[in-house]
Amino acid sequence: MSEEKLYAVKNDEGKYWEFFDNSGFWALDISDSPITPSKDQAEQVADEQGGHVVTLVEEPEKVVITKEQAGIVEEARVSGIPATHISGHTDAYNGEERLLINAYVNGYTMAKEKKYNVKVPHTKEVWYYKSGDTDLLTIFPADKELRGTFTESEIEHYGLQDCEKEEVTDDDD
Template sequence: MSEEKMYAVKNDEGKYWDFLDGTGFWILHISERPTTTSKEKAELVADNYGGHIVALIEEPEKVVLSKEQAEIVEDAHNAKRPASYIILKSNDEELLMNAYVNGFTVAKEKKYNVKVPHTKEAWYYKSGDTDLLTICPADKELRGTFTKAEIEHYGLQDCEKEEVTEDAD
């Protein structure tokens, strides 16, 4: 995030000073340049022409969390003491408090195609929530992929895996 700030001068009518030509206050979508990087310039306009300084800051980047971390942050919003809740539920207090304050997104879970053990030409795919079937390598992109949790659930940890890229979804 940049440390440089932008400033605008807004009057009581909700109009902004135009720093491009200095001709006065205008509604925002008409003003050619309603901001300046000079705090001194903004103070001078506010002193001479009225209005007040509005400091504009960049919105902080959202934190990327796992699904489990996101659930903790969401639950913390309903807790009486959110910080205490986060501390009790996780060892990543700083990360989760940052997400609580600045917002978050949930990371996409990696997905994998999994090779059937002891064969060279077959790969697992999911059929529904419980069935595992096999298919030849040429068709594996057309079938369901596995998350790490699903690989563990089906006992496929020792199998050869190929990570599926975003564009393969």
């Protein structure tokens, strides 16, 4: 995040000072230049013309976290002491606690789970795919990109940990 800031001067009517030609206060949607990089200039206008200085700050980037970590952050939102909740459910030594505190404060997005095509053991070039949420069927390699893929948790659920797997990248989706 940049340390540079921009400033505006807003009056009690919700209008902003026009810094381009110093022509007075205007509605934001019709103002040509309602901002200045100079805090001193903004404070001087506020003193001389009325109004107050508004500091514009860049929105921080959202943190990328896992689904499990998102659960901890959401539980912290309803906790009486969010930082203590996060601290009690994370490992401070690997940086997770700091990551989740940042997610709590700045917002987050969830990381995309890796997905895999899984080869059936003891068969020749046959791959599993999912049919619905529970059925497993097999296909030949030429068709594998046309079928569903598995996340790590699904591979574990179906007992396919010992099978050969091939990661599917975004290019393959």
